[in-house]
Amino acid sequence: MTTRISARFTDLAAAGRPGLVTFITAGDPDFATSLALLKALPAAGADVIELGVPFTDPMADGPAIQAAGLRALKAGQTLAKTLDLVRAFRDGDGVTPIVLMGYFNPIYVYGVPRFLADAKAAGVDGLIVVDLPPEEDDELCLPALAAGLDFIRLATPTTDDGRLPAVLAQTAGFVYYVSITGITGSATPDADLVSAAVARIKRHTDLPVAVGFGVRTPEQAAAIAKGADGVVVGSALVEAVRASLDENGAATSRTVADVETLVRQLADAVRGVRRGAA
Amino acid sequence: MTVPNSFRTGPDERGHFGNHGGRFVAETLMPLILRLEAAYEAAKVDPAFKAEMDFHLAHYVGRPSPLYFAERLTEHLGGAKIYLKREELNHTGSHKVNNVLGQILLARRMGKQRIIAETGAGQHGVATATLCARFGLECVVYMGAVDVERQKPNVFRMNMLGATVIPVTSGSRTLKDAMNEALRDWVTNVHDTFYCIGTVAGPHPYPSMVRDFQSIIGKETRAQLLEAEGRGPDSLIAAVGGGSNAMGLFHEFLDDPEVEIFGVEAAGHGISSGQHAASITGGRPGVLHGNRTYLLMDGDGQIAEAHSISAGLDYPGIGPEHSYLHDVGRVTYLPCTDQEALAGFQLLSKLEGIIPALECAHAVGKVMELAPTKPQDHLMVMNLSGRGDKDIFTVADHLGGQL
Ligand SMILES: Cc1ncc(COP(=O)(O)O)c(C=O)c1O
Numbered sequence: 271m272t273t274r275i276s277a278r279f280t281d282l283a284a285a286g287r288p289g290l291v292t293f294i295t296a297g298d299p300d301f302a303t304s305l306a307l308l309k310a311l312p313a314a315g316a317d318v319i320e321l322g323v324p325f326t327d328p329m330a331d332g333p334a335i336q337a338a339g340l341r342a343l344k345a346g347q348t349l350a351k352t353l354d355l356v357r358a359f360r361d362g363d364g365v366t367p368i369v370l371m372g373y374f375n376p377i378y379v380y381g382v383p384r385f386l387a388d389a390k391a392a393g394v395d396g397l398i399v400v401d402l403p404p405e406e407d408d409e410l411c412l413p414a415l416a417a418g419l420d421f422i423r424l425a426t427p428t429t430d431d432g433r434l435p436a437v438l439a440q441t442a443g444f445v446y447y448v449s450i451t452g453i454t455g456s457a458t459p460d461a462d463l464v465s466a467a468v469a470r471i472k473r474h475t476d477l478p479v480a481v482g483f484g485v486r487t488p489e490q491a492a493a494i495a496k497g498a499d500g501v502v503v504g505s506a507l508v509e510a511v512r513a514s515l516d517e518n519g520a521a522t523s524r525t526v527a528d529v530e531t532l533v534r535q536l537a538d539a540v541r542g543v544r545r546g547a548a
Numbered sequence: 549m550t551v552p553n554s555f556r557t558g559p560d561e562r563g564h565f566g567n568h569g570g571r572f573v574a575e576t577l578m579p580l581i582l583r584l585e586a587a588y589e590a591a592k593v594d595p596a597f598k599a600e601m602d603f604h605l606a607h608y609v610g611r612p613s614p615l616y617f618a619e620r621l622t623e624h625l626g627g628a629k630i631y632l633k634r635e636e637l638n639h640t641g642s643h644k645v646n647n648v649l650g651q652i653l654l655a656r657r658m659g660k661q662r663i664i665a666e667t668g669a670g671q672h673g674v675a676t677a678t679l680c681a682r683f684g685l686e687c688v689v690y691m692g693a694v695d696v697e698r699q700k701p702n703v704f705r706m707n708m709l710g711a712t713v714i715p716v717t718s719g720s721r722t723l724k725d726a727m728n729e730a731l732r733d734w735v736t737n738v739h740d741t742f743y744c745i746g747t748v749a750g751p752h753p754y755p756s757m758v759r760d761f762q763s764i765i766g767k768e769t770r771a772q773l774l775e776a777e778g779r780g781p782d783s784l785i786a787a788v789g790g791g792s793n794a795m796g797l798f799h800e801f802l803d804d805p806e807v808e809i810f811g812v813e814a815a816g817h818g819i820s821s822g823q824h825a826a827s828i829t830g831g832r833p834g835v836l837h838g839n840r841t842y843l844l845m846d847g848d849g850q851i852a853e854a855h856s857i858s859a860g861l862d863y864p865g866i867g868p869e870h871s872y873l874h875d876v877g878r879v880t881y882l883p884c885t886d887q888e889a890l891a892g893f894q895l896l897s898k899l900e901g902i903i904p905a906l907e908c909a910h911a912v913g914k915v916m917e918l919a920p921t922k923p924q925d926h927l928m929v930m931n932l933s934g935r936g937d938k939d940i941f942t943v944a945d946h947l948g949g950q951l
Contacts, residue, residue, distance in 0.1 A: 374835045375849040409564075426574075451736060451739070457736075
């Protein structure tokens with residue numbers, strides 16, 4: 271079955287360029303602004319959208335994404351409303367892949383079978399759940415694959431060759447290579463090391479590899495994109511959201527425009543990179 | 549539910565205690581967690597490791613800790629004969645050191661030079677700072693900003709011992725947030741850092757490893773009570789934060805069906821107030837900090853802020869083995885309010901000349917309730933997990949500043 275994700279990466283390969291994967295947090299700073307942001311992303315150059323599911327205790331996230339999640343929760347965001355957001359987005363966009371990214375507890379509490387059915391119906395394409403390594407595949411990964419949702423695994427600098435096959439075994443859609451040992455938005459990855467790591471992963475799989483964690487500027491995005499099928503930018507975008515808010519933390523007329531501008535700059539940089547046949 | 553043949557066989561090879569436990573961690577940490585498990589399995593059967601543990605437990609920690617007959621408390625309550633397992637007499641003043649010694653010796657075997665820890669009351673932080681000083685290791689302790697304020701004496705002790713204490717200002721600024729920050733540090737510094745978890749929680753193998761290091765409490769208790777009374781206990785009781793002092797006492801006796809076992813959860817202002825830390829009494833199963841277990845949370849799976857007068861119990865979860873022991877009905881978990889704990893704190897101080905930590909004052913609070921309902925030949929053992937010096941400011945505050 272071709273999913274929106276595999277269709278998108280096939281198109282990117284045919285066009286000979288890497289993709290831009292943009293992360294924003296669902297419901298940040300409020301539902302309506304978040305929906306406007308989502309709708310603006312594809313036109314600004316996002317090839318794939320990662321939508322962060324807010325959680326009180328995001329253990330793998332740095333201060334920027336932690337704060338974005340808390341803003342969203344304060345504005346009343348829930349997992350059910352995040353699915354509403356996807357549904358509303360799908361009304362006008364049937365092709366841009368949406369991947370939910372977050373932690374297991376909200377999904378577990380929602381109920382795995384009900385969540386998978388509702389997510390699929392809402393138009394979600396894939397899931398990234400940070401605290402579900404292959405050792406816990408029974409929990410969500412295998413049921414998600416059975417329900418027709420891609421389960422996108424994280425590979426990291428500590429995932430050695432011995433472990434890679436296990437990490438890749440049930441991965442679908444693309445592989446997310448975490449470019450640093452650390453939390454989101456912290457250290458800047460070294461482009462050469464990253465491209466060597468991506469090459470190592472590609473020896474084990476035909477899936478596209480997107481690289482994220484710590485990529486902030488158009489220059490960094492372009493440098494990383496040279497050695498990957500996609501580059502993920504998150505903290506820099508939610509920082510742009512934060513910087514646009516008024517003193518009460520409410521959205522302003524700049525919020526969507528500022529994020530659009532940054533996405534356009536990132537997309538220009540990433541689209542300038544040519545890739546050989548994948 | 550069918551009753552298993554033994555309550556002492558868990559966890560399975562994937563770290564599950566019934567429905568609870570597991571390894572819910574980021575991929576970055578998974579290879580290290582597997583290495584830790586292998587290192588611990590090797591150490592467990594290595595006589596040299598056991599000899600090293602025994603030596604330091606005797607000469608540095610000061611074990612065995614006494615099992616003390618609380619004569620005046622027994623007389624006052626007029627029921628069960630009450631024994632106190634005196635873990636507060638250990639070096640550093642609580643049971644926490646038993647576990648830290650084990651983990652630090654393991655970290656040395658694994659060649660790790662940098663140790664991180666989370667702490668609530670500061671007792672685990674102090675124990676970790678102490679052993680890092682003793683073995684010349686770098687030590688970083690994460691502590692919620694609220695707890696830094698209410699457990700100042702322990703912050704001073706950690707600084708004195710050469711540790712770096714990092715106040716955590718995210719979330720509820722207590723133990724849960726300290727654990728988040730410690731996990732973030734670990735993910736970042738995974739190549740050289742050993743995470744010394746302070747209770748029977750976290751991803752497998754921590755819950756069973758910490759329990760094993762603490763189980764010396766129950767083993768000594770059995771031998772000491774046999775010597776004093778010629779038989780085993782009728783009931784056991786301990787306060788439960790994450791649950792390490794309780795598992796340490798309980799594990800030895802789980803398969804003795806005649807022994808009644810009580811875990812005491814912090815009920816804060818009362819369960820109905822919503823301001824408490826009683827995850828079994830007031831929570832549901834969920835996934836946090838590497839394991840599935842009973843958690844306090846809202847309908848969307850967002851973790852709730854716990855409340856307890858005791859920093860060491862102020863956590864919205866509980867170790868997975870306790871959740872299992874609750875599910876199968878082997879251990880009874882009772883809530884104890886701040887007020888009941890304060891009453892226990894004062895009673896034990898006045899009658900026995902022992903000022904308990906606020907954590908185990910919760911156990912005293914329930915001993916006051918349970919002991920009078922038992923006959924005089926009933927042997928009740930309570931784990932006195934720590935001493936109360938660190939809590940004098942908090943207690944003075946609550947009693948109207950009578951310090
Ligand atoms: C003296 C004492 N008892 C009990 C606890 C609670 O932890 P646990 O439930 O792991 O024994 C603490 C934690 O800080 C403590 O300091």
